[in-house]
Amino acid sequence: MLLKLILFSVLPFVLAEKVRYDNYALYKLYPSTEAHVDFLRDLYQKSDGLDFWVPPVRKDEYVSVVASAEKRMEFEHSLKKRSVNYEVMLQDIQQALDDQMTWRKKRDVRSEMYWTNYQTLEDIYNWFYYLAEIHSNIVSIIHAGTSYEGRNITGVKISRRSGRKIFMIEGGQIGADWLSPTVATYLVDQLVKGEDPEALAASQDFEWHIFPMVNPDGHEYTNDAVRLWAKNRRPTGSAVGVDLTKNWNSQWGVSGGSFRPGDQTYVGLGPFSEPETRAMSRYIEGISQNLIALLSFRGYGQRFVIPAYPVSHHEIMIKIGRRAMGALAVRYNTQYRVGTSRDVFDGATGVIGDWVKFRFNPPIVATYALRDTGAWGYLLPVGQVQPTCEETFDSVMSVIREAKLANVL
Numbered sequence: 238m239l240l241k242l243i244l245f246s247v248l249p250f251v252l253a254e255k256v257r258y259d260n261y262a263l264y265k266l267y268p269s270t271e272a273h274v275d276f277l278r279d280l281y282q283k284s285d286g287l288d289f290w291v292p293p294v295r296k297d298e299y300v301s302v303v304a305s306a307e308k309r310m311e312f313e314h315s316l317k318k319r320s321v322n323y324e325v326m327l328q329d330i331q332q333a334l335d336d337q338m339t340w341r342k343k344r345d346v347r348s349e350m351y352w353t354n355y356q357t358l359e360d361i362y363n364w365f366y367y368l369a370e371i372h373s374n375i376v377s378i379i380h381a382g383t384s385y386e387g388r389n390i391t392g393v394k395i396s397r398r399s400g401r402k403i404f405m406i407e408g409g410q411i412g413a414d415w416l417s418p419t420v421a422t423y424l425v426d427q428l429v430k431g432e433d434p435e436a437l438a439a440s441q442d443f444e445w446h447i448f449p450m451v452n453p454d455g456h457e458y459t460n461d462a463v464r465l466w467a468k469n470r471r472p473t474g475s476a477v478g479v480d481l482t483k484n485w486n487s488q489w490g491v492s493g494g495s496f497r498p499g500d501q502t503y504v505g506l507g508p509f510s511e512p513e514t515r516a517m518s519r520y521i522e523g524i525s526q527n528l529i530a531l532l533s534f535r536g537y538g539q540r541f542v543i544p545a546y547p548v549s550h551h552e553i554m555i556k557i558g559r560r561a562m563g564a565l566a567v568r569y570n571t572q573y574r575v576g577t578s579r580d581v582f583d584g585a586t587g588v589i590g591d592w593v594k595f596r597f598n599p600p601i602v603a604t605y606a607l608r609d610t611g612a613w614g615y616l617l618p619v620g621q622v623q624p625t626c627e628e629t630f631d632s633v634m635s636v637i638r639e640a641k642l643a644n645v646l
Contacts (some may be wrong), residue, residue, distance in 0.1 A: 245329045245462035256463045258334060260306035263327040265611040266316065268296050273321050280315075287312065288465070288501065290614050291538065292316070292493070294584050301611045303330065304467070326612050333616040334464050337415075352423050352623045355415040357460065358388070358453050363423055365393050379446060381524035382516025385471040390516055395428045397441045402646075403527045404443040404601075404637075407517065408534035410481040412455025412466045413615040415627065416607050416625060417534035421449035424633060435634040437608045442637075446524065451513055452481050465615060469511055473498040479505040482535065483585055484514045487592035489608075493578075494583025504587055521593060529646060530601035531593045532633065537614055538606035540582045541575045541632075544594035550601075550645060554631055557639040558603060564635035582606060600645035601636065605629065 268274045277293035277300055286308030291301035304312045316323050327333055337355065344392070350356070350364045368376045375397050381390040392407075406424060408417030425447055431437035439445075450456055454470040455478070468478025476498035483494040486508035488494065494504035509515045521528065541558040543551070558575035566572055574581045594602040608617055608625045617625075640646040 246377040248338035258303075258330040258465070260307065260309075260328075261330040262304050262306075262309055262325050263290075263330060263614060263616070264302045264304060264312075265324045265326050265613075266300040268293060268298070268300060270296055273319065276315075276319055276321070291611065292296075292583060294582075299611050301614055326614075327616065330465075330616065331544075333613070333618075336615065337619060350422060350426060352419060352426075352626045354619045354622060356422060357418050358450055358456055361418060361449055362389075362391055364422070365391060365425075367426070368393065368429060370427070375440070376429060376515070379520075381448060381451075381513065381520040384452070385469060385512050386454045388453040388457070390448060390451060390453060390513060392446060393445065395425065395440055395559045396444040396447050397431075397573070400441065401444040403446055403524050404439075404530045404532075405446045405448075405521070405524070405528060406523055406532050406534065407448045407451055408451050409450035409456060409580060410513075410533075410589075411499075411535055411615075412452055412459045413464065413537040414467075415456075415459070415607075415615070416536045416622065418449035418456070418615055419622055419625050420534055420607060420629050421447055423623075424630055425449075427630055434632075435498075435638070436630075439634065439637055443529070444527070448517070451517055455481075467501045468503065469513055471511060473503070473506070475588065476503070478527055479511050481511060483587040484508060484511050485518070485589050485592040487588065487595055488586035491586040492585060493583050502585075505605055508587065517589075518592070521597070525597045528593075528597055528599045530599055530636075530640075531590065531603075532601075532636070533589050533604040534607060536606065536607050537609055537611075537617070538582060539571065539573045539608060539610050540604075540606040541573050542578050542582050542590065542604040543579050543605060544591045544602055545575065545579060545586075548594055549598060553640075553643050553645055554601070556601065557601075557636055557643060560639045561632045561635040565632035568631060569624050571624075571628055573629050578604075600639055603636075605632075 274293050281289050286305045288303040293300050369378050375395045379392045379394045408421040427436040458466050480502045483504045489508040490504045495502045543554045562573040590602050590604045592600045
């Protein structure tokens with residue numbers, strides 16, 4: 238894979254310089270036959286110099302691939318030879334990274350957060366402690382545990398009334414995903430301010446537990462060394478990291494992941510092999526008797542993914558999801574698809590939503606794959622951050638509204 242090429246699966250030391258992606262390109266492929274899918278799966282399994290952000294699942298579903306500068310000509314030739322249609326979405330990934338970092342200036346966010354740009358781990362945690370100090374009647378700090386490198390997995394609890402059922406939100410399982418933690422903090426801001434009537438009602442009706450950064454080590458590594466790093470930072474032999482999104486104890490390792498430690502989709506030695514997923518699972522178990530909803534945020538794909546059926550509330554969740562995604566589209570006409578991962582996303586198992594649904598069966602469980610659909614991927618321009626926050630907030634309020642109408646909340 239691409240990161241194996243540039244880092245030899247990176248040994249667990251801090252690099253002297255950040256990895257650069259000069260003339261690396263982002264491709265969006267359109268496999269239209271089973272032969273196309275088989276060819277891309279073969280590349281996904283074997284090829285160096287390529288990094289699949291969205292792997293091949295089925296025909297007529299797009300595939301996102303990053304190709305190194307040295308690999309581009311050979312890769313494009315192989316696609317043309319097999320009549321696989323493609324677009325080059327970004328000609329130079331480093332330029333897109335530079336544009337992101339230019340806007341990501343260090344700011345004093347102790348008293349005010351911003352959503353016109355991506356936020357750092359330090360930004361988020363400092364702001365959480367500030368909120369807990371000035372809104373101590375409704376905001377408190379919560380900890381799920383610590384990461385492999387010893388960083389706290391910190392969140393906030395928001396509640397205006399005692400004895401309420403718990404609505405949980407988590408994000409940031411993928412290091413390269415800077416968007417979902419920022420969206421999660423926007424929801425925190427809306428719930429705490431209570432200026433929107435629906436947000437105020439939501440903070441009165443439920444006790445909110447929000448963890449924006451489940452993978453703090455991976456996130457910090459994307460700041461310090463390898464911007465496109467996805468996994469956590471625990472070594473396995475000479476390789477480093479596990480894909481936390483696929484390390485949960487629900488059909489772990491059945492599909493969508495790799496058993497090779499050097500791959501970006503490596504599922505780990507077993508379910509909950511990682512300190513981050515173990516910590517979060519224990520935290521969820523501790524609140525499970527009162528847990529009524531879990532929403533997981535991640536990049537990217539514009540999908541609202543519900544647990545694999547047969548499960549309770551399946552048809553209701555399809556209806557809730559479609560109406561909520563209709564509400565999401567009102568502001569900016571951003572279109573999401575709704576369904577199970579096998580039907581509309583990457584088909585991966587071992588994910589948090591499936592585990593929570595099968596283990597505890599709260600009525601509302603879903604995963605948001607946020608903007609976009611492959612034009613930028615994890616390199617989404619900062620100009621799209623706040624619109625994503627706003628439309629996602631609209632949809633979460635709609636999820637609550639529709640669930641109440643369906644008598645499941």
